[in-house]
Amino acid sequence: MATLEASRPLLPPRAILFDWHGTLVNTLDAMYQAIEDMLPQLEELGLIDRLVPEAEASSRDDEKLIRYIRIFRKLHPRVLAERRISRTEIFDALFADDEEARSIAHRAYNESYRKFYGEVYPYQEGISDYLRYLNTLGIPLGVATNRSREFFDNEICRLDDGAWPTLFATSCCGDEAGRHKPAPDMLLYACAQLGVDPGPEVWYVGDSVTDMITAGAAGLTPVFYNAGLLSPPELKQTFSAGDNRGGRPQAVVDDFEQLLDALARAAPDRVTGQARPQRRPPREPLPPHVEPDWHPAVANLTPPQLILFDWHATLVDTLDAMYHAVDDLLPELAQLGLVDRLVKAEASKSPEDQRLVDYVRERQRLHPRVKADRKISRTDIFEVLFGEDNEAKRIAHRAFNRHYRKYFGKALPFEPRVRRLLEALVALNMPLGIITNRDREFFLQELSNVDGENWSGYFHTSVCGDDTPRRKPHPDQLQKAVEDLGYEMDGTIWYVGDSTTDTIAAKNAGATSVFFNGAQWDLPWLNTIFPGNEHYPYKPDVVVNDFAEFWALVLACIGSRHA
Numbered sequence: 001m002a003t004l005e006a007s008r009p010l011l012p013p014r015a016i017l018f019d020w021h022g023t024l025v026n027t028l029d030a031m032y033q034a035i036e037d038m039l040p041q042l043e044e045l046g047l048i049d050r051l052v053p054e055a056e057a058s059s060r061d062d063e064k065l066i067r068y069i070r071i072f073r074k075l076h077p078r079v080l081a082e083r084r085i086s087r088t089e090i091f092d093a094l095f096a097d098d099e100e101a102r103s104i105a106h107r108a109y110n111e112s113y114r115k116f117y118g119e120v121y122p123y124q125e126g127i128s129d130y131l132r133y134l135n136t137l138g139i140p141l142g143v144a145t146n147r148s149r150e151f152f153d154n155e156i157c158r159l160d161d162g163a164w165p166t167l168f169a170t171s172c173c174g175d176e177a178g179r180h181k182p183a184p185d186m187l188l189y190a191c192a193q194l195g196v197d198p199g200p201e202v203w204y205v206g207d208s209v210t211d212m213i214t215a216g217a218a219g220l221t222p223v224f225y226n227a228g229l230l231s232p233p234e235l236k237q238t239f240s241a242g243d244n245r246g247g248r249p250q251a252v253v254d255d256f257e258q259l260l261d262a263l264a265r266a267a268p269d270r271v272t273g274q275a276r277p278q279r280r281p282p283r284e285p286l287p288p289h290v291e292p293d294w295h296p297a298v299a300n301l302t303p304p305q306l307i308l309f310d311w312h313a314t315l316v317d318t319l320d321a322m323y324h325a326v327d328d329l330l331p332e333l334a335q336l337g338l339v340d341r342l343v344k345a346e347a348s349k350s351p352e353d354q355r356l357v358d359y360v361r362e363r364q365r366l367h368p369r370v371k372a373d374r375k376i377s378r379t380d381i382f383e384v385l386f387g388e389d390n391e392a393k394r395i396a397h398r399a400f401n402r403h404y405r406k407y408f409g410k411a412l413p414f415e416p417r418v419r420r421l422l423e424a425l426v427a428l429n430m431p432l433g434i435i436t437n438r439d440r441e442f443f444l445q446e447l448s449n450v451d452g453e454n455w456s457g458y459f460h461t462s463v464c465g466d467d468t469p470r471r472k473p474h475p476d477q478l479q480k481a482v483e484d485l486g487y488e489m490d491g492t493i494w495y496v497g498d499s500t501t502d503t504i505a506a507k508n509a510g511a512t513s514v515f516f517n518g519a520q521w522d523l524p525w526l527n528t529i530f531p532g533n534e535h536y537p538y539k540p541d542v543v544v545n546d547f548a549e550f551w552a553l554v555l556a557c558i559g560s561r562h563a
Helices: 028-041 060-072 077-082 087-095 099-113 127-136 149-156 185-194 209-218 232-240 256-266 319-332 351-363 368-373 378-386 390-404 418-427 440-447 476-484 500-509 523-529 547-562
Strands: 015-018 141-144 170-172 202-206 221-225 251-253 306-309 432-435 461-463 493-497 512-516 542-544
Touching: 015 185, 028 087, 028 099, 060 087, 087 099, 087 209, 099 149, 127 141, 127 256, 141 185, 170 185, 185 209, 202 209, 209 221, 209 232, 221 256, 251 256, 306 476, 319 378, 319 390, 351 378, 378 390, 378 500, 390 440, 418 432, 418 547, 432 476, 461 476, 476 493, 476 500, 493 500, 500 512, 512 547, 542 547
Parallel strands: 015 141, 015 202, 141 170, 202 221, 221 251, 306 432, 306 493, 432 461, 493 512, 512 542
Antiparallel strands: none
């Protein structure tokens, strides 16, 4: 049994309230589909600027969640793979105490959920029997959920041939009690409906930190249903950030057998003589999610003498302005004489690239999936569309710049600690530079205003798209930077970038290619964009998923050089 040290014993319950999804029932498929449908709307809902600053996130996991959603408007692949975090926890992490922002998000979620809801299953085998047993003990039961009444009534009637509504004396939904969890309103409302005073003799059983915060705010006993079968260290980490907001559970149960065991310890007189349901075996955890190892041995890398960085989607986030400008450009392709210069099907690198070209050729706009993913840069888009036609790419870049002028300005750090990384590299006397296809007009203004800070002091050189005759993926810009600083081009020159274009430029120049996987591509997709075949032989020398990994890599390589 996964446990956290309790500060006091449980009191016998006069009533037990339950969360719905993730505690009593499983509606994960519909929930995650609805969230993925809703997150791309954050900008039009006015919620991007109301996201919790990453530096103020409650935990490192929340920080990563906020950053990924801010940049890509979707859930991190690991969140989808583990399926441990609820809609309420996601909104709580994103907006914290901003109740208005959370309410806007919940309303938008409900609109999306309406497209997907319907299938619902008991979270574990035998829950109906456990609930009936609690009824025979005379303990009033209730449900308190952020789910709207429209969805909850539909789902509860689908269970056990419609018998579940009779198991609960009350239910309170997110659209009935004023404020959603973590506000205590719905728990206080449910207690009033049951005719019991809120207090530690009312248990609230839920599967999220938000549920525990809500129970604490209402003065109830929080019981954590460990739906994800977190280990004791994982539980400790999960609730270390919740302590300050009253989010620590009084008890942790892995299943309903353990919930009944906790009840028997708290109220032995009450359960005496009552026939308990036949004990079921404990729930089994899912196989662990193993991240693929994309990292070559450090010994295979030459320690760096000079590190060059891409700008957009590597050091900074300017995605909103970039996609707005691409949206404005594509309807002008015919006027610019570029439709007939789009890559032919047989010359596309992959079926995915071919589909992108075909969609743009037919509709003069990006496929909605590309815009929803927000993982491909302007340069990569032009590489896919025009291939080796450098003149077509020059025309497209000039038109892009005309539109980008309407949107650019402030840049945001791609990760909150990027500035600290740059400071640490400077402290190592490591020369740094920027290689970007951005024109100097835009780059200099963004460089001087990265979330209100001027970053120009960190870099010894910068080479922009209009500083050389050819832009990336040609090696001209890297070669100019290396020559300007008096180095020779070899593996001691590292180029860190997020795109296939960056990798091709580094390999063509003879530099070490460090692929910054900020988009969190999985291994199959990395193999797709870097096929390593005769026509597309370029592969990065190493892949890093964030700058913490990059910093560790630099230190390891420098350490190996000294050794």
